[in-house]
Amino acid sequence: MSGGDACSCLEREKPPIKREWVVWKLRFNTSAFNGYKVTPSDYSTVHCQVCGKVWRTKAAYVDELFCDRPENSRYWKQTEGAIA
Numbered sequence: 001m002s003g004g005d006a007c008s009c010l011e012r013e014k015p016p017i018k019r020e021w022v023v024w025k026l027r028f029n030t031s032a033f034n035g036y037k038v039t040p041s042d043y044s045t046v047h048c049q050v051c052g053k054v055w056r057t058k059a060a061y062v063d064e065l066f067c068d069r070p071e072n073s074r075y076w077k078q079t080e081g082a083i084a
Helices: 060-064
Strands: 021-025 044-048 054-057
Antiparallel strands (some): 021 044
16 A cells, blocks of 8 residues: 555656656654654655655665665665764
8 A cells, every 4th residue: 555646657667776766755754643753664755756746655666766865765774874
């Protein structure tokens, strides 16, 4: 299950690594419900830079997408000097 309207433009037909999709929140959530605290989640927030759609998904392809902020990425957290 995902939240929001997922991209339906031509980007969807490309391999994930070549899509103009950016991960805004990688497996975390912030909302008024949890006091805007960072809360771990199975879902990630993705943005299509072509059509502008934003949605949440727990699909595996998010691991192949670019993160808009390096600290949003689990890979960033595994490097030296990273925010853990």
